[in-house]
Amino acid sequence: MTTWSSYLEKEQDRFLDELVDFLRIPSISALPHHTADVERAAQWVAERLGQAGAQHVQVFPTGGHPVVYGDWLHAGPDAPTALIYGHFDVQPVDPLELWSAPPFEPTVRDGRIYARGASDDKGNMFAPILALEALLATTGRLPINVKFLFEGQEEIGSPQLPDFVAQHRELLAADVAFSADGGQFSETEPLLLLGLRGLCGLEITVTGPSRDLHSGIYGGTVRNPIHALAQLIASFHTPEGRVAVEGFYDSVVELTPEEREALAQVPFDEKAFYREIGVAEPFGEPGYTVLERRWIRPTLDANGIWGGFTQDGIKTVLPSQAHAKITCRLVPDQDPETILERLSEHIQRHLPAGVRVRVDALGGRARPYRIPLDHPGNRAAGAVLAELYGREPYPVRSGGTIPVTGILLDQVGLYTVSFGFALPDENIHSPDEFFRLASFRRGQEAYARLFQALPHFL
Amino acid sequence: MTTWSSYLEKEQDRFLDELVDFLRIPSISALPHHTADVERAAQWVAERLGQAGAQHVQVFPTGGHPVVYGDWLHAGPDAPTALIYGHFDVQPVDPLELWSAPPFEPTVRDGRIYARGASDDKGNMFAPILALEALLATTGRLPINVKFLFEGQEEIGSPQLPDFVAQHRELLAADVAFSADGGQFSETEPLLLLGLRGLCGLEITVTGPSRDLHSGIYGGTVRNPIHALAQLIASFHTPEGRVAVEGFYDSVVELTPEEREALAQVPFDEKAFYREIGVAEPFGEPGYTVLERRWIRPTLDANGIWGGFTQDGIKTVLPSQAHAKITCRLVPDQDPETILERLSEHIQRHLPAGVRVRVDALGGRARPYRIPLDHPGNRAAGAVLAELYGREPYPVRSGGTIPVTGILLDQVGLYTVSFGFALPDENIHSPDEFFRLASFRRGQEAYARLFQALPHFL
Numbered sequence: 001m002t003t004w005s006s007y008l009e010k011e012q013d014r015f016l017d018e019l020v021d022f023l024r025i026p027s028i029s030a031l032p033h034h035t036a037d038v039e040r041a042a043q044w045v046a047e048r049l050g051q052a053g054a055q056h057v058q059v060f061p062t063g064g065h066p067v068v069y070g071d072w073l074h075a076g077p078d079a080p081t082a083l084i085y086g087h088f089d090v091q092p093v094d095p096l097e098l099w100s101a102p103p104f105e106p107t108v109r110d111g112r113i114y115a116r117g118a119s120d121d122k123g124n125m126f127a128p129i130l131a132l133e134a135l136l137a138t139t140g141r142l143p144i145n146v147k148f149l150f151e152g153q154e155e156i157g158s159p160q161l162p163d164f165v166a167q168h169r170e171l172l173a174a175d176v177a178f179s180a181d182g183g184q185f186s187e188t189e190p191l192l193l194l195g196l197r198g199l200c201g202l203e204i205t206v207t208g209p210s211r212d213l214h215s216g217i218y219g220g221t222v223r224n225p226i227h228a229l230a231q232l233i234a235s236f237h238t239p240e241g242r243v244a245v246e247g248f249y250d251s252v253v254e255l256t257p258e259e260r261e262a263l264a265q266v267p268f269d270e271k272a273f274y275r276e277i278g279v280a281e282p283f284g285e286p287g288y289t290v291l292e293r294r295w296i297r298p299t300l301d302a303n304g305i306w307g308g309f310t311q312d313g314i315k316t317v318l319p320s321q322a323h324a325k326i327t328c329r330l331v332p333d334q335d336p337e338t339i340l341e342r343l344s345e346h347i348q349r350h351l352p353a354g355v356r357v358r359v360d361a362l363g364g365r366a367r368p369y370r371i372p373l374d375h376p377g378n379r380a381a382g383a384v385l386a387e388l389y390g391r392e393p394y395p396v397r398s399g400g401t402i403p404v405t406g407i408l409l410d411q412v413g414l415y416t417v418s419f420g421f422a423l424p425d426e427n428i429h430s431p432d433e434f435f436r437l438a439s440f441r442r443g444q445e446a447y448a449r450l451f452q453a454l455p456h457f458l
Numbered sequence: 459m460t461t462w463s464s465y466l467e468k469e470q471d472r473f474l475d476e477l478v479d480f481l482r483i484p485s486i487s488a489l490p491h492h493t494a495d496v497e498r499a500a501q502w503v504a505e506r507l508g509q510a511g512a513q514h515v516q517v518f519p520t521g522g523h524p525v526v527y528g529d530w531l532h533a534g535p536d537a538p539t540a541l542i543y544g545h546f547d548v549q550p551v552d553p554l555e556l557w558s559a560p561p562f563e564p565t566v567r568d569g570r571i572y573a574r575g576a577s578d579d580k581g582n583m584f585a586p587i588l589a590l591e592a593l594l595a596t597t598g599r600l601p602i603n604v605k606f607l608f609e610g611q612e613e614i615g616s617p618q619l620p621d622f623v624a625q626h627r628e629l630l631a632a633d634v635a636f637s638a639d640g641g642q643f644s645e646t647e648p649l650l651l652l653g654l655r656g657l658c659g660l661e662i663t664v665t666g667p668s669r670d671l672h673s674g675i676y677g678g679t680v681r682n683p684i685h686a687l688a689q690l691i692a693s694f695h696t697p698e699g700r701v702a703v704e705g706f707y708d709s710v711v712e713l714t715p716e717e718r719e720a721l722a723q724v725p726f727d728e729k730a731f732y733r734e735i736g737v738a739e740p741f742g743e744p745g746y747t748v749l750e751r752r753w754i755r756p757t758l759d760a761n762g763i764w765g766g767f768t769q770d771g772i773k774t775v776l777p778s779q780a781h782a783k784i785t786c787r788l789v790p791d792q793d794p795e796t797i798l799e800r801l802s803e804h805i806q807r808h809l810p811a812g813v814r815v816r817v818d819a820l821g822g823r824a825r826p827y828r829i830p831l832d833h834p835g836n837r838a839a840g841a842v843l844a845e846l847y848g849r850e851p852y853p854v855r856s857g858g859t860i861p862v863t864g865i866l867l868d869q870v871g872l873y874t875v876s877f878g879f880a881l882p883d884e885n886i887h888s889p890d891e892f893f894r895l896a897s898f899r900r901g902q903e904a905y906a907r908l909f910q911a912l913p914h915f916l
Binding site for chain 2: 030092156157197199201208209210211212213214215216217218219220221222223224226227229230231232233234236237239241273274277278279280281282283284285290293294297298299301302303304305306307308309310311312313314315316317318319322323324325327329352353354362363364398399400401428429430
């Protein structure tokens with residue numbers, strides 16, 4: 001009789017061919033002209049989930065991009081239920097000229113598969129589907145009930161997911177969730193993710209004169225909206241790098257000395273970190289280490305700014321408007337709505353005279369997230385990782401944001417354990433994204449072990 | 459026998475048709491893909507100048523856009539020589555959506571012709587050509603020698619004109635220059651222009667990390683170049699509106715109390731000025747009136763700013779670079795090169811740590827310009843204007859810049875008298891630019907009278 005492990009081994013070539021098919025679909029959620037591609041990726045996932053043995057497979061419309069659901073619920077009413085999460089949408093590919101090969105024509109080189117979405121998140125989210133297939137094909141059953149929730153708009157902040165989850169509480173009910181949208185510390189070191197930062201953002205539009213003006217005829221007599229916007233942006237931080245928005249830190253939970261001590265144990269090569277991004281010297285909030293600034297401290301960043309004449313050459317215009325997009329990464333217990341209010345108040349209070357301002361909240365806000373180290377899901381994941389890697393995982397946090405974690409906790413009281421196999425160098429959101437074939441294989445093995453181990457922890 | 463005046467009257471419909479042809483050419487000097495259109499406009503001007511009776515008509519290449527020259531030199535060696543200046547290039551048209559009709563499909567409504575370049579400067583520069591034609595067609599001669607110098611890159615700061623003038627000193631030798639790139643105070647009030655501001659500019663590029671970064675993974679640990687650029691721009695002014703660049707005002711000549719008193723006599727409706735541009739309250743350098751801020755005080759304005767993600771929606775990028783274009787309007791005796799040095803020093807001194815900066819001077823610098831009220835050219839122009847309008851002209855200045863004025867003074871010791879018929883409400887550099895047909899007609903009449911009056915003043 002074939003074991004699930006030898007089944008995985010035997011089918012690896014087919015699985016890789018299938019992953020290539022999946023990666024060929026340019027499911028870029030941010031770009032409206034790829035809407036049909038995101039839909040096509042949803043259909044691909046639904047079909048593949050059914051082939052693996054999942055039941056009740058369904059593609060749900062959401063008002064935005066679709067959600068795919070499927071389950072296998074034959075472990076009995078006393079067995080625990082796990083909800084597996086992943087996403088089949090991908091980031092845009094610009095700047096396209098920096099890719100070594102076309103982003104949607106996957107290429108395998110040196111044990112890696114290169115394509116947009118290879119690591120984030122198609123290669124990762126495919127693994128638990130294959131684990132399900134291997135277990136059902138060889139043992140005919142799982143010791144747990146499992147539900148799959150795959151979405152098509154993680155990369156744009158999961159705007160319709162809160163409503164979808166609220167409307168399908170019963171369908172999604174489970175004991176714990178595992179997210180295949182995540183990674184490990186290195187090829188030889190596993191991690192347990194204890195926190196993610198939240199997100200909120202707004203767009204600022206500063207208007208001075210009602211039309212673009214000749215800077216000779218009018219220059220010197222009116223407030224230039226670019227200058228006013230620059231003053232606003234400069235007012236967001238102290239010269240030392242702390243956010244200067246009134247009330248911004250009010251709800252931030254300070255870590256205990258013990259917690260900070262535990263963070264300090266995580267290996268971190270500061271010099272290599274800055275070398276890799278071409279920055280000569282660290283900069284950030286005084287009083288915190290670089291890792292703390294990334295993981296446990298909130299931020300405010302301008303993501304974009306524009307106004308006036310931006311082409312080659314010279315045009316002596318005094319522009320009517322200037323614009324900026326601002327987002328904040330939030331930490332427990334900052335609330336996205338409250339922070340947006342504090343930001344708006346700050347902007348009104350610091351607006352220079354002579355211009356008007358409009359503030360529009362951006363979509364895609366997310367609560368900061370944390371999960372206890374000793375949560376049963378973490379204990380189960382930790383045990384599987386320790387077996388696979390031969391060492392205990394590091395307890396870490398991430399500065400990034402995965403909206404589903406806060407949504408499941410808010411809407412259905414469900415903690416999400418990060419259980420993915422991406423690695424930090426895989427160029428996610430950048431040109432030449434890749435995924436290691438060894439990680440693809442390890443993800444399948446890890447999910448098969450996790451499904452079997454879970455009854456011992458829940 | 460037809461008089462030149464009745465000739466102008468009779469040919470007005472044809473002249474308007476020709477102006478429409480001229481305005482159809484999208485001769486935008488700032489945009490490289492319109493280079494051939496600027497060349498086409500030069501050919502149009504050269505041909506029309508020849509038809510009017512000018513000789514030695516020639517289109518000169520300059521390394522940038524071309525210059526058109528032509529002359530009529532049969533008044534004899536003792537007669538004075540006037541050099542007539544204008545430009546056939548136009549400003550870009552964006553924002554295109556704010557135009558009521560396409561900018562290069564001229565439309566006549568309510569005694570106005572609407573098109574990009576109608577007022578600045580095609581309608582104005584065409585007038586002296588028509589005056590030449592009318593005089594030669596009816597009297598067969600002029601009492602003065604006249605030379606025409608039309609350029610194709612005034613709107614980008616005449617970058618090649620200094621070299622062209624230096625290389626053609628003899629060709630351009632004259633007793634006085636008149637610029638058809640100018641205007642009058644109102645439909646019923648003429649002016650004499652005694653000063654123009656100069657110009658210099660630079661582009662700032664602030665670089666932080668060597669590539670765009672994920673704002674979650676890196677946010678809080680590196681200086682955001684948009685923030686650094688905002689701090690730089692905020693550092694250029696005091697909160698009250700005075701330029702804070704060290705040494706910026708060093709060479710500024712303060713006006714005497716008598717000169718300021720004379721300026722204060724020029725009618726100026728401050729409320730209407732601000733109402734027309736939709737600005738609620740004046741802003742500018744403390745201690746000076748609004749007119750003084752426009753005419754005799756230097757300025758520093760950001761004309762454009764850009765960096766990071768500027769499309770619809772949200773992209774949580776921490777950008778590698780941010781950019782701004784900055785120009786200064788200069789007053790006597792500020793020197794463009796010196797001011798660029800002061801700006802660069804200021805930028806280096808105020809650059810926040812953790813980013814690098816590059817400063818590139820923009821083309822198109824110009825010296826500030828002034829001409830005595832009692833210059834013979836001003837006396838001639840003033841006499842013609844007083845006849846035409848039935849009142850003496852106001853002695854004024856302008857906040858704008860016309861590089862040729864400083865270039866002719868520097869290179870060939872020639873003063874330029876402003877003698878154009880634009881009016882302040884004609885939306886130059888903005889959507890729906892127009893020119894009054896009455897001003898087009900008045901310009902022709904004015905130049906014909908000027909050509910005849912000049913021998914009495916020189």
